[in-house]
Amino acid sequence: MIELLRRFGGKFRRYMVIGPACKLIEVIFDLLTPLVIAQMIDKGIGAHDVSAVVHYGMLLGAMAVIGISFTLVCQKMAALTSQGMGTDIRGALYEHINKLSYAELDRFGTPSLITRITNDVNQVQLAVALGVRMLIRWPFLAVGSMVAALAIDLKLGIIFLICTPAIGLVFWFVMARCIPYYKQLQAKLDRIALICREGLSGARVVRAFVREDHERERFAQAADDQAHVAIAVGKLSSILNPVTFLVMNLGVCAILWVGGIQVNVGELTQGQVMAFVNYMTQTLTSIVYVANLVVVFTKASASASRINEVLNCVPSITDEGNEPVALPEPNAAGAAAPVPALSLSHASFSFGAGAANAVNDVTLDLPLGKTLGIIGGTGSGKSTLVSLIPRLYDAGTGSVSVMGADVRTWPLDQLRHVVATVPQRASLVSGTIRSNLTWRDESATDEELWAALDMAQASELVRNKPQGLDASVEAGGKNFSGGQRQRLTIARALVGSPQILIMDDSASALDFKTDAALRHAIRERSVRGAAEGGLPLTTVIVSQRVSTVRDADMICVLDHGSVAGLGTHDELYASCQLYREICQSQLRREELEGQQGSATPASDSAPASTRAKEGR
CATH class of the missing domain: 1.20.1560.10 (ABC transporter type 1, transmembrane domain)
Structure with missing residues (x-):
């Protein structure tokens, strides 16, 4: 006190x-x-x-x-x-x-x-x-x-x-x-707040599974625990x-x-x-x-x-003393300087001392203007890996570099302006569509906002609103569907001309046609940026869909935080059993027929777990 x-x-x-x-x-x-x-x-x-x-x-x-x-x-x-x-x-x-x-x-x-x-x-x-x-x-x-x-x-x-x-x-x-x-009372209040937050934010799920009675019992138990302590004090x-x-x-x-x-x-x-x-x-x-x-x-x-x-909790991530980083300049021909947009060198990360690595010894280089696809099972560390790029987490060992400079040397404002992230969970705040889209650039013009909406396949959605860009957004974007929220959050990330775009499974609610149109628009944006003498847009796409990442210039297959395979779609289908199993579970037979000849007999004969380890 x-x-x-x-x-x-x-x-x-x-x-x-x-x-x-x-x-x-x-x-x-x-x-x-x-x-x-x-x-x-x-x-x-x-x-x-x-x-x-x-x-x-x-x-x-x-x-x-x-x-x-x-x-x-x-x-x-x-x-x-x-x-x-x-x-x-x-x-x-x-x-x-x-x-x-x-x-x-x-x-x-x-x-x-x-x-x-x-x-x-x-x-x-x-x-x-x-x-x-x-x-x-x-x-x-x-x-x-x-x-x-x-x-x-x-x-x-x-x-x-x-x-x-x-x-x-x-x-x-x-x-x-x-x-x-x-002191016990405050801890009991924390528990009540946790149960309230879970029950209210997940009300639809609770009702869908008819768990109202269970949630009431949880809350009653927490409230009773708090009441017992309060009564004892009283x-x-x-x-x-x-x-x-x-x-x-x-x-x-x-x-x-x-x-x-x-x-x-x-x-x-x-x-x-x-x-x-x-x-x-x-x-x-x-x-x-x-x-x-x-x-x-x-x-x-x-x-x-x-x-x-x-x-008194000292933030583990600070940019004190960091000077602005100079971005690579395109050469006279319009091609970018030979500096990788993204480079990871033996990067590892764990959630706390003694915990197993959520990301383990990842090394890769992604050139400017290229697309990196990251795929893997649930809990394989995909979201954690891409969180290291804008320095939402710091790698425990190894290094992560953006535009040739270690992310620890970047001012955080500049780094997160260069790197735009679309989170896995689409999040909008109360206000208007315009106020949500201008988070990265408050001075963005209507023309720039519409351009971002066009790329995100969301312009028609906004034009159908009587107020257009000034249409209201409720808390959490509850007045939009899941796919609409995802497209708006993608548009928000595209405002302000980022050099690296990270899409963390942010198109999971989109249909295949819209997803394909979105990826095509992003590729066009990258090509157009290079043609106009600027830096091409580099993209990192996290997905569990093979169709979303198969056209990427490089695909990283993760398995329990480690790299099980790294290469193009054809290379991985031939050499990485884990990736092949994912493809076989998602693609039609006719789509796979063109890949059968590239699979090596050795990888076919080994057990799946052994082949996954060999890929790592």
């Missing part, structure tokens, strides 16, 4: 000084009030002097007005501080989360990050607000009341010395057992107030008993006894509120540690 105050409290320092100062003035009036009441009782009521009662009553009224005025100022300072810090913390969290690489995001998890940026920040806001408003009031009021009471009579002060430690003992007993529960916390007020009331009874005896013998006045009772009540009530403040601060401390865990 202190770390957050140091980091975000600087600009609110004056509010954090003015607010408690105003509250301190209010507390001074609260401490004077019992003395004024004592004088009213002794000099007014006891002496039957109406004018004295009116005089002290007016004084009490004036003190109340002044006190509430300072209280309102304190309330405003608390609101400005807590809301301002909460806004800044949320902004800093969101900004920092967007700097984290995929590795850190995988470690925290989306539901946990959402809980931290909402619930945890709310807990910190509440603690800051109460800190400005109450942190000075109750401790100062407790100490001040005790000093004032002891100044009235030392004998009655012994009652304070008995009651205060008793309440402190109860407070320690409860807090020592509550603090571990508060039971412990519920001890505080009753026991504290019991001790306080017993103390008041003792004061009235002992004070009444002293009044009878003339050692104290009735007003002094009443003042002592008021001070006793203020002291013990203050201790109760201090205990409640500690509960709030304990929750906030647990939340603050979770917030700091994110803020």
